[in-house]
Amino acid sequence: MKSAGTRNLSPRPALYTLDYESPVGVLEIAGSDEAVYSILFNDEDAAVNVQREDTPNVLLDCYEQLDEYFKGKRHEFTFPYIFEGTAFQKDVWNALTTISYGKTGSYKDIAVAIGNEKAIRAVGSANGRNKLSIVIPCHRIIGSNGKLTGYAGGLWRKEWLLQHENTFKKE
Numbered sequence: 001m002k003s004a005g006t007r008n009l010s011p012r013p014a015l016y017t018l019d020y021e022s023p024v025g026v027l028e029i030a031g032s033d034e035a036v037y038s039i040l041f042n043d044e045d046a047a048v049n050v051q052r053e054d055t056p057n058v059l060l061d062c063y064e065q066l067d068e069y070f071k072g073k074r075h076e077f078t079f080p081y082i083f084e085g086t087a088f089q090k091d092v093w094n095a096l097t098t099i100s101y102g103k104t105g106s107y108k109d110i111a112v113a114i115g116n117e118k119a120i121r122a123v124g125s126a127n128g129r130n131k132l133s134i135v136i137p138c139h140r141i142i143g144s145n146g147k148l149t150g151y152a153g154g155l156w157r158k159e160w161l162l163q164h165e166n167t168f169k170k171e
Contacts, residue, residue: 018059019047020066023164024157027133029062035080036062038131041153069134072168075101077135085129088119092126099140102169104162106144128152134161 013032019042020027026047030038033056051060061079068074083093095113099105107123114123130138133153139161143149151158 016054016056016059017049018051018055018063019044019049020063021047022066022070024153024160027066029059029066031056031059031062031081034058035082036132036135037082037084039066039133039135040131041133041157066134070164072164075168075170081132081135083130083132083136085126088114088122089126089129092123093130093132093136096127096130096136096138096140099137101137102165104140104142107141107149108144110141124150140165 013034015030015032015037018029020029025041026044028038028040028042028049029036030040035058039062051063058079062077062081065074065077065079069077083090085093091114092110095110098113107120107127108117110123110127111117111119116122127138127141128150130136130152133139139151139153139158141149148155148158148162
């Protein structure tokens with residue numbers, strides 16, 4: 001019997017987690033020695049994944065940069081991260097990073113920015129699959145009518161983040 005064949009897939013690197021207790025809840029940072037893969041709100045009341053001896057520097061850098069963000073001292077992130085998704089999702093997420101701190105945009109703005117102005121719903125779907133909360137600023141997307149729209153972390157968090165950035169933005 002002939003084998004259907006196998007693909008030589010490189011294994012995903014070991015993942016580590018570190019929790020950051022933010023003013024809007026615990027954020028779980030997950031990543032490898034090389035990059036951060038996700039920053040997601042969890043339902044814990046306090047940090048569970050604390051710094052250990054083997055916590056990679058990239059996670060510690062992310063933690064520190066998030067702390068600076070929440071203190072109003074950081075407006076951009078510089079630690080290495082990787083987003084995993086389709087080409088379309090990556091286009092959307094890259095476009096999200098062009099919305100400056102303290103500013104907002106709409107799903108339509110992102111659809112136009114990626115050259116597919118009719119893909120407003122698909123942009124919304126990709127926005128909702130963003131695994132790098134705050135760093136890929138999907139919280140900066142509001143409805144074309146100026147009203148807050150869905151946010152995976154909850155609308156109350158989105159409102160808080162927007163008010164926070166408005167307080168500390170540089171004119």
